[in-house]
Amino acid sequence: MEELFKEYEDKIPAILLEELKSSIDKKTTKTQLKKMLEALYEEYLESMVEPGESVGIISAESIGEPSTQMTLNTFHFAGVAEMNVTMGLPRIIEILDARKNIKTPMMEVYLKEPYNKGKDIRKVAELIKETKMSDIIQEVSINILEATITVKLDRQKMKDLEVRDSSVKRAVEKQLKSGQVKIEGDEVLIKVKSKDDSLNDLYKLKEKMKSIYLKGVKGITQVLPVKRKDEFVIITAGSNLKDTFKLEFVDTERTTSNDIMEVYENLGIEAARAAIINEVYRVIESQGLNVDIRHIMLIADTMTASGSVKGITRYGVVSDKSSVLARASFETPIKHLINASLVGETDPLNSVIENVMLNQPIPVGTGLPGLITKVKK
Amino acid sequence: MTEVYLNGKFVGEVENPIDFVNQVKTERRKKKLSHNINIAYNERLDRIEVESGKGRARRPLIIVRDGKPLLTEKHIIQLEKGDLTWSDLVDQGVIEYLDANEEENALVAFTEEELTPKHTHLEIDPLVMLGLTTSLVPYGNYNQSTRLNAGSKNQKQALGFYAANYLVRMDMDVNILHEPQIPIVQSITHEISGYEKHPAGQNIVVAVMSYEGYNMEDAIILNRASIDRGLARNTYYRPAISEELRYSGGLIDEIGIPDKEVKGYKSEKDYRFLEDDGIVYPEAEVAEGDVIIGKTSPPRFLSSMDEYNIATNTRRESSFAMRHGEKGVIDFVLVTENEEGHKLVQVRIRDQRIPEVGDKFTSRHGQKGVVGLIVSPPDMPFTASGITPDLIFSPHGIPSRMTIAHLIELLGGKVGALSGRYIDGTTFNSEKEADLRRELLSLGFAENGTETMYNGQTGEKFQAKIYVGNMYYLKLKHMVANKIHSRARGPIQLLTRQPTEGRAKEGGLRLGEMEKDTFVAHGASLLLKERFDSDKIIIPVCENCGMIAVHDEYKNKSHCPLCGESVEITDVEMSYAFKLMLDELKSMGIYPKLQLKSKY
Incomplete structure (x- = not known):
């Protein structure tokens, strides 16, 4: 039995062999198994894409056609905190371009036991949310003569967010770096070092003071605990995987972000590939459209094959094409023609567009007779 | 103190803005001030804006005092007699013109019934909320607003009788409809605008049913007998x-x-x-x-x-x-x-x-469609009384578009045609549908406008009763004769040697980039090449320098202008557009060298 499986190890993917292994029972004879393996191998060959099939164009058409029907481009989260998420065509473009700064970065933070059971889930969520000075301020006033800024603190909010006076003082001192900080009752007094500073500088300082980081994960502006099956997950607006993973209650194995570049930087290229597939598939699914996942996988593969995430843009995947004419036909033709002529580039005319331009048979399908028959040299 | 601005310029201040505005208005109504002055108090900015310049859109309204319109029964009787004219009413301060700014201070009632002491003005008729063409749509208040839009747009494209002196004019692209008629179902605007002097359609018998699938997707079916008798000729x-x-x-x-x-x-x-x-x-x-x-x-x-x-x-x-x-x-x-x-x-x-398959027709409710089939009279369905419709309209056009007025017009048209009178279908002020139904019943027809009909081809009775009646149909200026286009061979462009573009130049129909992709997706490589052969050219190429060589037809010999006659020269097939690109590169000082190699 085992040898038989061994024989087919190189021919059939392991996952299929595993499946067959688990489905046979003790009654199966050797000849029966042999027949099964043969049939499986045949079926496997049948389901492979034939050589010369234009998989790229087919994928492009399969995704391009339904995307013309996408309409709604935002998606609203129901809940206490209103959250909008970019969806539809704008989101797909965003993913395929491999944008560095996406419109609505989000994370799905999974929690370790026992935090995910829902006890104090709001409190846990608040720990992830970034708290800034502006969140606990009631009123700000500037004294021009004394060159001081007086900040009235909102005690109730501070209590809710669990911010202590001492930490406020420390943060302001450390991050503002100018002048003395004193806390008197509900008020924070900031005294600027030199009185020579102009009014303009004082205003700038005031604005800077508002954005002082106090606690939580930087970049997370909103949090929303959501129940998924039998556990709680926290959905965040804003994404920061690196700092989130430092929190001890976060399940680092399942937590993800919708920011592909961030996934790539923190979890590696395979994770980025998976993220592209998931994100594109989710958008298409949410529109009620049906695209085979293999088309999306092909796109994710082309974007990540080089080891870094490259967008389907003239700076990304297209710039890697070997043909000058193919690159020139996409965008900025003059740039490509000039550079090619400067270095004396050769175009081997191996791909589709070049051959369409030259009115030559394209090397797909019937354009590849060499696959079936010997052609004269 | 409230600032006063005249035509946007500061002129002074007043103590009590509301009193001031009211005083100006009273003076104006008493004809002590010009009618062209409009005044408005802007509460938010606390300032009075007086306008007297030209270029403001103004509209007439009936003045209301203490919840009672100043226009009374007496005025109307005098108007009917001709003792009173419009300008008299304006002079008497019964009607005044408001501009957009003054309207902000006014509370305007649509109908007399909804008047309260708070109202300052009354609309002359609710119809004024519509424009000229839109108010030509009968029973417009039963239609969705988008359909009214479509309906009025269509009416502007209808063929009609645009000017009586067309015979001595030299206008571009003119169409004159033969035998135009005025609609049976009218609105008051038809009367006011003198529609009978420039009508744009014909009253025809319409049956709402399907016919062999030839009226799918908004298509319509015409009766050949009607066409032969001159329907919609132009x-x-x-x-x-x-x-x-x-x-x-x-x-x-x-x-x-x-x-x-x-x-x-x-x-x-x-x-x-x-x-x-x-x-x-x-x-x-x-x-x-x-x-x-x-x-x-x-x-x-x-x-x-x-x-x-x-x-x-x-x-x-x-x-x-x-x-x-x-x-x-x-x-x-x-x-x-x-x-x-x-x-x-x-x-x-x-x-x-003469109407043909592909000509565009429409009712006045944005229910436009193209002729899908012209049926000879014996094959046309007929009613028990022997009436064959001129036009068959598909019922599938109704539910999603919700043009109820289309259906009411059909009913109204039927009543009007049978009783020999015009039906008033003025939007907001039309003859009631129930009255029409009652009248139809008294004329000896089914109250709901349906009739038993028979299949013209088999003579069988249709199971369903068919909704038939008269409607005003318009022929639109988009006719196939002006648009039909095809080409097998034809003119090419001088520069690229590719086919010209557009019907006027007898151009080719482009197989575009996305269409090209479908050929690629099918792997139909050689078929694709053949499709793009329109500018194919065979060019001798010097294998030594990779430049285009010269073929001397007279000597039947090829030579390369650079390398002479003793080099290998091969004929290569390529698109002329590519050869052009090579030439352009050369003109820029770039040397595009062709390295020849057998493809397979």
Whole structure:
């Protein structure tokens, strides 16, 4: 039995062999198994894409056609905190371009036991949310003569967010770096070092003071605990995987972000590939459209094959094409023609567009007779 | 203190803004101030804005005092008698014109019933919320607003009787509908606007049913008998204009029959309709390619050498000929002068247009459609009384568009046609549907407008009762005859050698980039190549330098201008557009070297 499986190890993917292994029972004879393996191998060959099939164009058409029907481009989260998420065509473009700064970065933070059971889930969520000075301020006033800024603190909010006076003082001192900080009752007094500073500088300082980081994960502006099956997950607006993973209650194995570049930087290229597939598939699914996942996988593969995430843009995947004419036909033709002529580039005319331009048979399908028959040299 | 601005300029301040505004209004109504003045108090900015300039859109409203309109029964009786005119009412301060700014201070009631003491004005009629064309839609208040929009847009494209003096005009692209009628179901706007002087449609019998699938997707079916009796026929007029232009050096165009020596001479047959003056005679039946105005122009470029060269000094042919695919009858010939005193010839060509498959029709409710089939009368469904409809309209056009007025018009048209009167379908103020139904019942028809009908092809009775009645249908100016286009071979562009673009140039139909992709997706490599063969060219290429070589047809030998005759020269097939690109690269100093290799 085992040898038989061994024989087919190189021919059939392991996952299929595993499946067959688990489905046979003790009654199966050797000849029966042999027949099964043969049939499986045949079926496997049948389901492979034939050589010369234009998989790229087919994928492009399969995704391009339904995307013309996408309409709604935002998606609203129901809940206490209103959250909008970019969806539809704008989101797909965003993913395929491999944008560095996406419109609505989000994370799905999974929690370790026992935090995910829902006890104090709001409190846990608040720990992830970034708290800034502006969140606990009631009123700000500037004294021009004394060159001081007086900040009235909102005690109730501070209590809710669990911010202590001492930490406020420390943060302001450390991050503002100018002048003395004193806390008197509900008020924070900031005294600027030199009185020579102009009014303009004082205003700038005031604005800077508002954005002082106090606690939580930087970049997370909103949090929303959501129940998924039998556990709680926290959905965040804003994404920061690196700092989130430092929190001890976060399940680092399942937590993800919708920011592909961030996934790539923190979890590696395979994770980025998976993220592209998931994100594109989710958008298409949410529109009620049906695209085979293999088309999306092909796109994710082309974007990540080089080891870094490259967008389907003239700076990304297209710039890697070997043909000058193919690159020139996409965008900025003059740039490509000039550079090619400067270095004396050769175009081997191996791909589709070049051959369409030259009115030559394209090397797909019937354009590849060499696959079936010997052609004269 | 409230600031007062006159036409946007500060003029002073007043203590009590509301009193001031009211006083101005009273004075104006008493004719002590001009009617053209409008005043408004802007509460938010606490300022009074007075406007008297031109260019403001203003509209008339009935003034209301203490919840009672100032226009009374007495006024109306006087108006009917003709003792009172509109301007009298304005002078008496019964009606006043408000601009957009003053309207902000007013509370306007739509109907008399909804008046309260708070109201300041009353609409003359709720119909005024609609524009001219929109108020021509009967029972408009039963339609969705988007359909009203579509309906009024369609009406603007309808063929009709646009001007009584069309016979002496030389307008471009004119259509005159034969036998236009005024609608049975009208609105008050038809009366006010003098619609009977320029009607744009015909009242026809419409059955709402399907017919062999030929009225799918908004198509309509026409009865051939109706067409033969002149339904929706029109005449299409198009002028041919040609003038004798003057060029530098005392050269001038010449209208006349061109000599045979002229460059670009067509053929004797093409000039056969021209009289001695070079212009066609009226009532000539011309078709594609026939010359209408013969004209020759001086040679285009006269270089200094050419003046001594008699041979090149031939004139060019520049006649006006009928366009590709067009035919017609010469209707009218006009010979005059233009502003500069040059001879100007205008010839009007007329063409009768009989409805055909592909012509566009519409009702007044945005229910437009294209003729899908013309059915001969015996095959047309008929009612128990033997009526065959002129037009069959598909019921699938109704539910999603919700044009209830379309259905009511059909009912109203039926009542009007049977009882011999016009039906008032004015939006917001129409004859009630229930009354129409009752009247239809008293005329001996089913109250809901349906009738038993029989299949014209088999004679069988239809199971369903069919909704039939009369409707006002419009023929729209989009006719297939002006749009139909096909090409197998034809003209190509000089630069790229690719087919020309557009119907006017008899162009090819482009197989675009995305269409190309479908060929690639199917792996139909050689088929794709064949499709793009329109500018294919075989070019000799020097294998040594990779540049385009020269083939000497006379010696039947090829040579490379750079490397001479002793090199290998191979014929290569490529698109002319690519050869052009190679030439362009060369002109920029880039050396595009072709390295030849067998493809397989």
